[in-house]
Amino acid sequence: MANNTAQLQEKSHPMEDLLRMDRMPHIWCSGCGLGSAVTAFVEGLKKAGVSYDKTAIVSGIGCTGRVAGYLRLDSYHTTHGRAIPFATGLKLANRDLTVVVFSGDGDLFAIGGNHLIHAARRNVDINVICVNNFIYGMTGGQNAPTTPLGAYSSTAPFGNYEMPFNLVGLAAASGASYVARWTTMHARRLTDSIATAANKKGFCFIEIVSPCPTVFARKNKGGTGLDMLKEFQTRAIIDHDADPTTIPLNMDNEIVCGEFVNDDRPTFWENVQAGIKARLEKFANWEEMQSNSRKISHKKDRKYTSSRDSSIMRRNT
Numbered sequence: 001m002a003n004n005t006a007q008l009q010e011k012s013h014p015m016e017d018l019l020r021m022d023r024m025p026h027i028w029c030s031g032c033g034l035g036s037a038v039t040a041f042v043e044g045l046k047k048a049g050v051s052y053d054k055t056a057i058v059s060g061i062g063c064t065g066r067v068a069g070y071l072r073l074d075s076y077h078t079t080h081g082r083a084i085p086f087a088t089g090l091k092l093a094n095r096d097l098t099v100v101v102f103s104g105d106g107d108l109f110a111i112g113g114n115h116l117i118h119a120a121r122r123n124v125d126i127n128v129i130c131v132n133n134f135i136y137g138m139t140g141g142q143n144a145p146t147t148p149l150g151a152y153s154s155t156a157p158f159g160n161y162e163m164p165f166n167l168v169g170l171a172a173a174s175g176a177s178y179v180a181r182w183t184t185m186h187a188r189r190l191t192d193s194i195a196t197a198a199n200k201k202g203f204c205f206i207e208i209v210s211p212c213p214t215v216f217a218r219k220n221k222g223g224t225g226l227d228m229l230k231e232f233q234t235r236a237i238i239d240h241d242a243d244p245t246t247i248p249l250n251m252d253n254e255i256v257c258g259e260f261v262n263d264d265r266p267t268f269w270e271n272v273q274a275g276i277k278a279r280l281e282k283f284a285n286w287e288e289m290q291s292n293s294r295k296i297s298h299k300k301d302r303k304y305t306s307s308r309d310s311s312i313m314r315r316n317t
Ligand SMILES: Cc1ncc(C[n+]2csc(CCOP(=O)(O)OP(=O)(O)O)c2C)c(N)n1
Pocket: 061, 062, 063, 064, 065, 080, 103, 104, 105, 106, 107, 108, 131, 133, 135, 136, 137, 138, 139, 144
């Protein structure tokens, strides 16, 4: 027995270099999709080849919001809904960093919804990974802005009456440079997307459709985490050409996955730089014009050099 324990202690976790092992065990329920999401993230970062010393991860509040605290990176656990403004400041202050926001559907699209659309509109150079489990998991299963019409939650005991947001549609319509959706079933493709986003300029958004067996599935007869994965497998299709604004999620339709947007447009910082440069050039030109006009008026003055001209000048001034 003692021998076995010693052997187990000797074994290391394959993701140990990026996990804070002193924080284990984690708080997540068995069957939760968050473990798969974190694995894909760690693998994606490795694949991207980014420097871990120059990668920062920012989370808000919720079960997903715990991700930052478990990763051996510069990690920030911010207040509810404020991960994106925090990440924006971090990136603008230190533009060498790869800044990733990892948070939940409630955190990013309810209380933090405005920050998300404006960061996408400005094309701030950050990556946002949103775990969409269709509910507020941590606080006991209240309606989220992603809860499908008719689904049960603790605040919708007769079924949800509200239309949910289509996250990929909203991110794309707001101006994101990269938009993808995968489920936790798509481990390899999700990993690749995370690696692509890590090396891409501009606002990148990845939705991860993920099981919450403890709250969402329990209220909606979805079974265990494994049952939900099987359901994702049945319902998911991959269509990279799909228009992201036309593929909302509901309780039983196809879950259209893919890489829907991969564009290049100027980032917020590039626009700031271009704006300042144009202003300075205009100012420099203006300075030049001013000094030229001063030279011209000096020349004019020099015409009045005779004593008669000078006396006329004196009388006229
Ligand atoms: C200002 C503020 N309002 C409300 C809360 C309570 N709260 C904590 S987590 C959460 C929802 C999280 O939902 P989501 O982002 O979907 O995360 P999940 O737990 O589902 O991963 C809420 C409302 C809070 N912590 N702070």
